[in-house]
Amino acid sequence: MxxxxxxxxxxxxxxxxxxxxxxxxxxxxxxxxxxxxxxxxxxxxxxxxxxxxxxxxxxxxxxxxxxxxxxxxxxxxxxxxxxxxxxxxxxxxxxxxxxxxxxxxxxxxxxxxxxxxxxxxxxxxxxxxxxxxxxxxxxxxxxxxxxxxxxxxxxxxxxxxxxxxxxxxxxxxxxxxxxxxxxxxxxxxxxxxxxxxxxxxxxxxxxxxxxxxxxxxxxxxxxxxxxxxxxxxxxxxxxxxxxxxxxxxxxxxxxxxxxxxxxxxxxxxxxxxxxxxxxxxxxxxxxxxxxxxxxxxxxxxxxxxxxxxxWGGSDDGRGWPATPVVDYAGYRTDRRATHPHDAGVLLGGADLLRAPDVDAVVSLCRVGPAPHAGEHVEFWMADADHRRNQNLAFVIDDAARTVRALRAEGKMVAVHCVEGESRTPAVAARYAVLLGRDPHDVLQAMPWAAPQPALWVAATTGAGRLVG
Ligand SMILES: [Mg+2]
Incomplete structure (x- = not known):
C-alpha cells in the first residue's frame, strides 16, 4: 500500500x-x-x-x-x-x-x-x-x-x-x-x-x-x-x-x-x-x-x-531500506565543513557516511548501514516542511542532542544529509543553540547552505524549552 x-x-x-x-x-x-x-x-x-x-x-x-x-x-x-x-x-x-x-x-x-x-x-x-x-x-x-x-x-x-x-x-x-x-x-x-x-x-x-x-x-x-x-x-x-x-x-x-x-x-x-x-x-x-x-x-x-x-515486502524507489548503499549519484554529496563552534563535528553531504576519520555518523537522510566500525545514528527527516515531517522540531532537537552526547563520549562526529544543504545546517544550528552560540555562524561555515525555512525556524527557535 x-x-x-x-x-x-x-x-x-x-x-x-x-x-x-x-x-x-x-x-x-x-x-x-x-x-x-x-x-x-x-x-x-x-x-x-x-x-x-x-x-x-x-x-x-x-x-x-x-x-x-x-x-x-x-x-x-x-x-x-x-x-x-x-x-x-x-x-x-x-x-x-x-x-x-x-x-x-x-x-x-x-x-x-x-x-x-x-x-x-x-x-x-x-x-x-x-x-x-x-x-x-x-x-x-x-x-x-x-x-x-x-x-x-x-x-x-x-x-x-x-x-x-x-x-x-x-x-x-x-x-x-x-x-x-x-x-x-x-x-x-x-x-x-x-x-x-x-x-x-x-x-x-x-x-x-x-x-x-x-x-x-x-x-x-x-x-x-x-x-x-x-x-x-x-x-x-x-x-x-x-x-x-x-x-x-x-x-x-x-x-x-x-x-x-x-x-x-x-x-x-x-x-x-x-x-x-x-x-x-x-x-x-x-x-x-x-x-x-x-x-x-x-x-x-x-x-x-x-x-x-x-509495504508488503517492497522497497522504496531508491531500494531503501533493504539496499546496502543508497545511490545518490548526480547529487553534490562531497561538501564538507567543520562546525564553527566545535572542531570535532564535521558537516556535509552523503560522502561523510564513508569518512574514515570519524567515530560516529549522524545520518539525516535515507542511507544503508554505515560501512565502517563507528557508531551510526539515523534520524527520520524528509527534506521538506511540516507536511512531510510530523515531528520536525523534536527531530532536529533530538539530532543536535545526540551530537552533543556523542561529543561528550569523546567521539569525532560527522553529520550529513544528501547534499548538506538543508537538514545538516539545521541540525548544526540547533547544536550551536545547545552550546549557547549563534546559530547563524553555521551559515558562514557552510556557504552553500540553503535550509528550508521551516527547518531553520524549528532549529533556531524554542530555546526557552532547552533544559538539560
Ligand atoms: Mg517479556
Whole structure:
C-alpha cells in the first residue's frame, strides 16, 4: 500500500516503539516502581537482560513481522503456518524469558498453525494471559489496506497460543487501533474497533476502556499478566500522559512501566500503539542507540522490518531500506565543513557516511548501514516542511542532542544529509543553540547552505524549552 511520508514514519515506529517499551520495562518486571524511581533502560529483570535488550514480547512480534515483511498473508494458510514455524524457531533458541501459556503450546505443538491452535485449545485452566496481545502490533501494520483482514488475522494469530475470547478481542482492538493510528495519526481506532466486535463484547470493552480512562492510578489494573488488565494499563498510560506532541510517547511509556508488575509487556503493548501514532521520529535517539535483541537486531532492523511489513515486502524507489548503499549519484554529496563552534563535528553531504576519520555518523537522510566500525545514528527527516515531517522540531532537537552526547563520549562526529544543504545546517544550528552560540555562524561555515525555512525556524527557535 502506498503511504504518505508521515504515514511511513508512523509505520516505521510500530516495531521500534514496541521494542523500546519492552526494553524500558524489562528491568522492572514484577516490581512496582515508586514515583521516585527513575525509569530507564537499566537491564536486569528476569533474563537477566542487558541494558536496552528487549524480551520475548518483541522477539515474538518480530517472528510475526519476519513473515509479514515478505508480503505473505499472515492471517491464513501458508502465511499463518509460517508464523507458527517462526514461533517454533524462536522457541528453539531457548529464550531467556517466555510466558507459561506460550511455553505450554510451543513445547508440545506440531509444526502447523492448526496443530498449534489445537494444542492451545487443549490446555485447561486460565488461558487469558497477555502473551498474544504483547506481540500483536505487526498485525495492524501488515493489513493497512484491509481492516477486515486485520481483525481476522489478529484473531488467528492470537489463537496460535491463546484459546481465549478476551485475548482474541484484545488483539483485534489493539491491532485495529495500531492500523488506524498509522493511517490517521490518532488513537481513535481503539474505540472504533468495538464496532467490529459482537455487541456484548463491545459493551464490555467500552466499559473497560472507560474504566482505564478514569482510573486515578494504573495500580487498579495490577493483575496485568491477564490480557484485560494489560490492555487497560496500556490504555491508562496513553490516556493519562499529558504531553500534546511527540514527547507523549516517552511520557506514556514511562507511565506504562510505572504501572508495575508485568512492566515490559505493558510497556511493549503501549509502545506499539504509541509508535503507530507518533512515528519512529518520536523515539528519542538515546533509546534507539541502546535497543537491541533477538535475533541480533538493532533499531535500524526494526525500522526496516516495519516498513517491509507495511509495504508488503517492497522497497522504496531508491531500494531503501533493504539496499546496502543508497545511490545518490548526480547529487553534490562531497561538501564538507567543520562546525564553527566545535572542531570535532564535521558537516556535509552523503560522502561523510564513508569518512574514515570519524567515530560516529549522524545520518539525516535515507542511507544503508554505515560501512565502517563507528557508531551510526539515523534520524527520520524528509527534506521538506511540516507536511512531510510530523515531528520536525523534536527531530532536529533530538539530532543536535545526540551530537552533543556523542561529543561528550569523546567521539569525532560527522553529520550529513544528501547534499548538506538543508537538514545538516539545521541540525548544526540547533547544536550551536545547545552550546549557547549563534546559530547563524553555521551559515558562514557552510556557504552553500540553503535550509528550508521551516527547518531553520524549528532549529533556531524554542530555546526557552532547552533544559538539560
Ligand atoms: Mg517479556
Amino acid at each position: 502506498r503511504l504518505t511520508a508521515v504515514q511511513n514514519d508512523r509505520a516505521a515506529g510500530v516495531l521500534l516503539a514496541t521494542a523500546v517499551g519492552d526494553a524500558l520495562g524489562a528491568g522492572y518486571e514484577f516490581t512496582h516502581p515508586t514515583p521516585e524511581t527513575r525509569i530507564d533502560m537499566i537491564g536486569g529483570g528476569l533474563g537477566p537482560f542487558a541494558p536496552g535488550e528487549w524480551t520475548d514480547d518483541t522477539s515474538m512480534a518480530l517472528a510475526i513481522a519476519e513473515i509479514a515483511a515478505t508480503g505473505a498473508d499472515i492471517g491464513r494458510g501458508a502465511g499463518l503456518d509460517a508464523v507458527a514455524t517462526q514461533f517454533r524457531h524462536w522457541y528453539a533458541t531457548d529464550p531467556k524469558d517466555i510466558g507459561n501459556q506460550t511455553r505450554s503450546v510451543l513445547s508440545a505443538a506440531g509444526p502447523s498453525a492448526a496443530s498449534m491452535q489445537a494444542r492451545a485449545r487443549s490446555l485447561s485452566g486460565r488461558k487469558g494471559g497477555n502473551g498474544s496481545l504483547m506481540r500483536t502490533a505487526p498485525v495492524g501494520l501488515a493489513h493497512l489496506d484491509d481492516a477486515g483482514k486485520c481483525l481476522a488475522s489478529a484473531h488467528e494469530i492470537s489463537s496460535l497460543t491463546h484459546d481465549d475470547d478476551q485475548a482474541s478481542e484484545a488483539c483485534r482492538i489493539w491491532s485495529f487501533g495500531i492500523r488506524h493510528a498509522v493511517l490517521h495519526g490518532t488513537f481513535d481506532g481503539v474505540r472504533l474497533a468495538l464496532d467490529h466486535l459482537p455487541r456484548a463484547a463491545a459493551a464490555r470493552w467500552a466499559a473497560l476502556l472507560d474504566e482505564a480512562e478514569t482510573a486515578a492510578t494504573a495500580r487498579v489494573f495490577g493483575n496485568n499478566g491477564w490480557v484485560v488488565h494489560a490492555l487497560q494499563a496500556a490504555w491508562w498510560a496513553i490516556t493519562h500522559a499529558r504531553a500534546g506532541g511527540p514527547e507523549h510517547l516517552q511520557e506514556a511509556l514511562e507511565l506504562a512501566v510505572r504501572a508495575g508488575h508485568d512492566t515490559d509487556t505493558v510497556a511493549a503493548i503501549t509502545g506499539g500503539l504509541l509508535g503507530a501514532r507518533w512515528g519512529a521520529s518520536a523515539v528519542p535517539a538515546r533509546w534507539r542507540r541502546m535497543v537491541h535483541g533477538w535475533p541480533g537486531y538493532r533499531a535500524r532492523d526494526l525500522v526496516r522490518l516495519g516498513l517491509h511489513t507495511a
